[in-house]
Amino acid sequence: MYVPRPHLPADRRVYNQIQRCSTDLLYSRETEDLTMLYRPLFWTSYWCEDWLASSGYRGGCEYILISSASSKTAFCFAYSVRKRIERGLPKESTSNVRIIGLTSKGNLHFTEKLGLYHEVYDYDSFLSAKPFHTKDKSKPQPRWIYIDVAGNQTLNSKIYTHFASPYSVSKLVAAVSLGMTNLAPGEAKADTIEWTANLENTSENGGGTKPISSSPSLGFWPRTEQFFLPEWLAIRRLQLTPTQMFDAQKEAWGALMQDCPSWVKLEYVYGGEQVQKAYEAMASSSRGLGPDKGWIWSMWDTEAENGVIKAKL
Ligand SMILES: NC(=O)c1ccc[n+]([C@@H]2O[C@H](COP(=O)([O-])OP(=O)(O)OC[C@H]3O[C@@H](n4cnc5c(N)ncnc54)[C@H](OP(=O)(O)O)[C@@H]3O)[C@@H](O)[C@H]2O)c1
Structure with missing residues (x-):
């Protein structure tokens, strides 16, 4: 799926892409x-x-x-x-x-x-x-x-x-x-x-x-x-087949997912109000967020039960 952004040059198309998890082969x-x-x-x-x-x-x-x-x-x-x-x-x-x-x-x-x-x-x-x-x-x-x-x-x-x-x-x-x-x-x-x-x-x-x-x-x-x-x-794309490109990316992504979990600590913020507070605190800090942290902000108030969230969209 692509969001139309006609003001951008055609080669920026990749940045207009929205990929649904259900069709994402690396998800x-x-x-x-x-x-x-x-x-x-x-x-x-x-x-x-x-x-x-x-x-x-x-x-x-x-x-x-x-x-x-x-x-x-x-x-x-x-x-x-x-x-x-x-x-x-x-x-x-x-x-x-x-x-x-x-x-x-x-x-x-x-x-x-x-x-x-x-x-x-x-x-x-x-x-x-x-x-x-x-x-x-x-x-x-x-x-x-x-x-x-x-x-x-x-x-x-x-x-x-x-x-x-x-x-x-x-x-x-x-x-x-x-x-x-x-x-x-x-x-x-x-x-x-x-x-x-x-x-x-x-x-x-x-x-x-x-x-x-x-x-x-x-x-x-x-x-x-x-x-x-x-x-x-x-x-x-002119040098490799789509399969070669996909396989190379799949292998690289799989390796990254194995290797990266210890690099950055994930911290979770749930609920609109808390997310807003976290955002304002970060925006007003001169050094932003430290490189050792990755924030996952969710607009839902709690973590999904059994990993399942009922989509609101
Ligand atoms: N060319 C492309 O297509 C492309 C694609 C993706 C990203 N990028 C660019 O690559 C750069 C890195 O992106 P990223 O997502 O990897 O960044 P990131 O992980 O958020 O990196 C943050 C780093 O920026 C430095 N920094 C300097 N001033 C800072 C401040 N006020 N607050 C927080 N950090 C500050 C720090 O590094 P040090 O202390 O080590 O300097 C910090 O660790 C960005 O400029 C991004 O736009 C380019």
Whole structure:
């Protein structure tokens, strides 16, 4: 079922979709709450990783750096990389990839505890951490890919300046914008990013060394690319059969549902009044909800008996 939203471009159709549980082949009552928490953003992380993997991680990389590492989109991306490493696919050179998370000080412990990143650093001190300075004799210039979920201009300047330095031991081969968790309302920053579409990233942009025209002083540099799920799915639909796509998603979703329950603690709020109170408390708090919690808000006053709720619609 689709909600008509004619003002949106045609390729946003996927966001207009409403799926009834009864026709959802990935639905199960036991994982309904986790589905609400993870479904849309997991597919973004999953297909973004698929997109990068389709270019062999841009010809191979040693490090994947992810900002806003405590966000679900970020850690689901890290999880997807881990799953690929576990599968040990020969095509991509992923076996030595180290996944580095960057987060705020208050979310450091949570992010480390997830166990999805090889290393986690806070935004203030990460540049003094070993991976940013270590020379590896076998890899004279380790290659890094940056997945930006924070969208924080100050942080990004720090990162780009580090890699642009002639003293940097590493090379940034791709910078991908995936989210904007740190963007405060009213910030004009989104207008200043130079977006590119996520093209089929085979050999053409495998090296990822296009100059950023707005930053000529940085010399050759990967341009910030924006991953946009519908675009990549449109390409994948030409490469894979519907069955292959469904099977891949089913396997990934089944694994996620097994692996994710310990990551975020679900808390339940029942009834319209309580939900309103919870919403107002969260909206007035400067840090919103901590990354360790997922709230399930129900307009019914109590939990369903035997998992059965009589639909009011
Ligand atoms: N490209 C796409 O198609 C796509 C799809 C899904 C999601 N996204 C984007 O990805 C981003 C992450 O989404 P998500 O659902 O994964 O987020 P989430 O789990 O709710 O992540 C929240 C994180 O945002 C950071 N944060 C910064 N300021 C905050 C504040 N005032 N209150 C709470 N958290 C704050 C914190 O991370 P740190 O402390 O680690 O920075 C926090 O852990 C969003 O910008 C979303 O729009 C994009």
